[in-house]
Amino acid sequence: MRTSTPARLGLRTVALAYLFVLVAVPIVLILWRTFEPGLGTFVDSVRTPAAISALNLSLLIVAIVVPLNVVFGVATALALVRGRFPGKGVLQAVVDLPFAVSPIVVGVSLILLWGAGGWFGGVESLGFQVIFGLPGMVIATLFVTLPFVVREVEPVLHEIGTEQEQAASTLGASSWQTFWRITLPAIRWGLTYGVVLTIARALGEFGAVIMVSSGFPGVSQTLTLLVHSRYIDDHNTYGAYAAATLLMGLAVATLLGMTLLDRKRSTR
């Protein structure tokens, strides 16, 4: 499509202004508010016991959720692409469900299922607390991040086909050897993107987690919950800005990691 120069410039200006107002302004505002009183104040605010505990909890959840999503995500993608079984269409739809369902609904349904009186509520009497404990937050995060690995790996599996795997089997490789030596290396970029998206979403999840967390500062608050409670409960607006900045820093680090990997990939 060819457009005249003024029209093109006009479109660009509108697009940039849109991005600026929607994305750049809020972020810059928070950064500015955070660092306005000086770096020392920021550091003090994110080194309180509650903040350190929230950071650790968020990272712990990521550390549990990512490996689970990698294993089950790859297995699901393989089943969806290679498998022939009844109910495949249903599985496809189920994988997309977390995209469609609001996180808060996820939280409520998890309480229904795992909470006192729920179908699986019995585990609580065995001393294994799901709701208002770490397992609940992990399950909630797993639910909302479930599609990422599957949806990133699936198209790559489609693209590579099965010939390389068949070639490996004629050369004597067992299914397990073929998976590790051929399939996994072939899908590694899709898998990497899936993991990055999972990390970003796991760090940022709020709605589902707040429903199933007991929310005690220093015990069961993730970073997002910390931002919320500092702002709403403690009226500590500065603390909320500082925690938000920390959260943003983690997300930026994740994105940066992805960009670096991307660059490495394109030079090969």
Place this chain on the structure above:
Amino acid sequence: MISVTGARKTYGDFVALDGVSLDIPAGSLTALLGPSGSGKSTLLRAIAGLEGLDHGRVGIGGTDVTGIPPQKRGIGFVFQHYAAFKHMTVRDNVAFGLTIRKRPKAEIARKVDDLLEIVGLDGFQHRYPAQLSGGQRQRMALARALAVDPEVLLLDEPFGALDAKVRADLRQWLRRLHDEVHVTTVLVTHDQEEALEVADRIAVLNKGAIEQVGDPVSLYDRPANDFVMSFLGSVARLGGQLVRPHDIALHRDRERAQQLDARVGGGPGVLEASVERVVRLGFEVRVDLRADTGERFAAQLTRAEADALSLEPGDTVFAHTVAPTNPAEAEPALAI
């Protein structure tokens, strides 16, 4: 040697292999030749164990391998689209089978270097498949398949994705390689020229069944039926019979034509035809003709024959066959 007995394979209602039995002698280079969709790949993949059969058995080197997975059949397989391991260097691709077999590093290195030299990829060890041409990729795939010393080498249209020039080169190269290595080889192709040029035995497939098996010369000269005849080489229909265009003789004089035709016998007789077009193809000359019955056919003459006749479009000639190759007249084809 490879023996397939009563192989049957269906996909839903569609019969891809309809009771195929075939023996492939050890050390031969056999072509599975047939039109697209005739079941060649299905048969080859059944030999490899990449496809299961509904009925029938497969034996390799005297062992029944019907229920055995491809890993344990002692085969090398080459795919039409190379199936190169994209994330591995040429060296690692070729070494793959040996690495899986946990051979000593020094042995692997020696063997890979030897093979890369044989396939003419010396110096490409550290390239990735994406940095190779199609022909080079396929030679790498061949080296990879040969590295594990397979008992049989199975090639599924290995040159099908390459351009004509490279294809012709690789064909001759494969023939020379086979003369050196002597591994029992099965080549799937839909290209009769390729089969005639490379193979020492050809099995012609049609609609999931074998029409005829034999060496290229006997298949060409004594085809078992019209299908084999028209699939191997060009044919002309003369007076209701299929004949090879180079087996048609043309004369200006009717009586001379009748005399010669009577001497050969068994043909469709002498036909009066008018010349529509004379096409010079280097040494050969193709004459497009139209019989007085309205039937169109082409005769293939040598240049000297054509010059002696000095044909022009519109001329009237008398055509007859010099060798009755119509399958109906042929001796029974080799036992299948």
